[in-house]
Amino acid sequence: MIREWPLISSEINETYRIFNIRKDRSKSPRTGNIHDFVVLETLPWVNIIPLTADNEVVLIRQFRHGVRKVTLEIPGGLVEDGESHRKAALRELQEETGGYGVSDEKMIYLGKVLPNPGIQDNACHTYLAQDVHPIGPQNMDEREDIELELYPLKAIPSLIQNESVQHALVIAAFYRFFFYNLPHAHP
Numbered sequence: 727m728i729r730e731w732p733l734i735s736s737e738i739n740e741t742y743r744i745f746n747i748r749k750d751r752s753k754s755p756r757t758g759n760i761h762d763f764v765v766l767e768t769l770p771w772v773n774i775i776p777l778t779a780d781n782e783v784v785l786i787r788q789f790r791h792g793v794r795k796v797t798l799e800i801p802g803g804l805v806e807d808g809e810s811h812r813k814a815a816l817r818e819l820q821e822e823t824g825g826y827g828v829s830d831e832k833m834i835y836l837g838k839v840l841p842n843p844g845i846q847d848n849a850c851h852t853y854l855a856q857d858v859h860p861i862g863p864q865n866m867d868e869r870e871d872i873e874l875e876l877y878p879l880k881a882i883p884s885l886i887q888n889e890s891v892q893h894a895l896v897i898a899a900f901y902r903f904f905f906y907n908l909p910h911a912h913p
Contacts, residue, residue, distance in 0.1 A: 729755040730755070731753060731755060731805045732753045732755070733750060734753055736751070736765075737749055737751045739799070744768060744769070744804060745752050745767060745768040746766070746767040746768075746773045747765075748767050749762055749763070749764060749765075749912040750765055752760070764845060765845060765846070766846045766847070767847050767848075767849070769805050769806070769807070770804070770805040770850070770851060771802060771804055771841070771848060772802055772803060772804075772814045772815040772850070772851050772852070772853065773786040773800055773801070773851070773853070773895055773896065773899045774801045774852075774853045774855050775814075775852070775899055775900070776819060776823055776828070776855045776858040777854060777856055777858065778876070779859070781880075782877060783800070783877050783878075783879055783882060784801075784875075785799065785800060785874070785876070785891075786801055786823065786872045786873070786874060787799075788870065788871060789871060798890050798891050799893050799896050800896050800899060801816040801818050801821075801822040801830075801889070802818055802822075802896075803822070806807055811851040812835070812853070815851070815855070815886075816828070816830070817838040819855055819858070820861070820862075821864065821865045822864065822870070822872055823858070823874060824860065824863035824864045824874050825860055825863050825865070826855075826859065826860055827858065827861035827862075828856065828857065828858045829857075832855060832858075833853050833854070833855055834853065834856065834858050834906075835851070835852075836852040836853060836854055836899070836902040836906055837851075837852060837902050838850060838851045839852075839902075841894075850898070852899040852902050854903060854906070882900055883900075883904075886900065
């Protein structure tokens with residue numbers, strides 16, 4: 727039976743704007759040996775699948791520094807301190823999509839995933855925003871350059887299959903969406 731490893735010590739080695747690097751020292755319950763592990767501490771993340779009344783998904787295209795290329799994704803971002811993940815989803819949707827908005831009752835929570843539990847301590851929460859509609863201009867932060875693209879919902883599986891969409895958390899969000907048993911969710 728797999729057991730939890732007792733934590734011997736934990737310390738923050740570095741602090742950055744969006745994460746801390748933490749070093750944990752833990753003891754293996756199987757061998758009794760002590761090992762060091764690196765953990766990225768970061769805030770929870772939200773992803774939003776914005777779906778228009780015409781069954782189009784609002785996707786965003788932006789440059790990602792980690793892979794040094796432009797990617798096709800859904801809106802998303804960090805949950806700020808003191809903010810619920812639902813409130814963060816509404817905020818990120820408005821900021822990144824050029825002002826597409828949605829009423830609170832049209833936000834459906836689809837669940838969460840753990841992005842990389844081997845080295846990260848956060849969760850990513852996914853929402854479906856139904857019947858999104860334009861309400862104003864984009865409100866990007868100074869570190870973002872985003873273009874919007876509308877795609878028919880039925881095109882999403884092909885975009886994933888042909889690797890136009892490669893972001894693992896975006897693919898996980900669509901997995902949740904297509905298996906949520908919504909009447910319009912199956913392309």
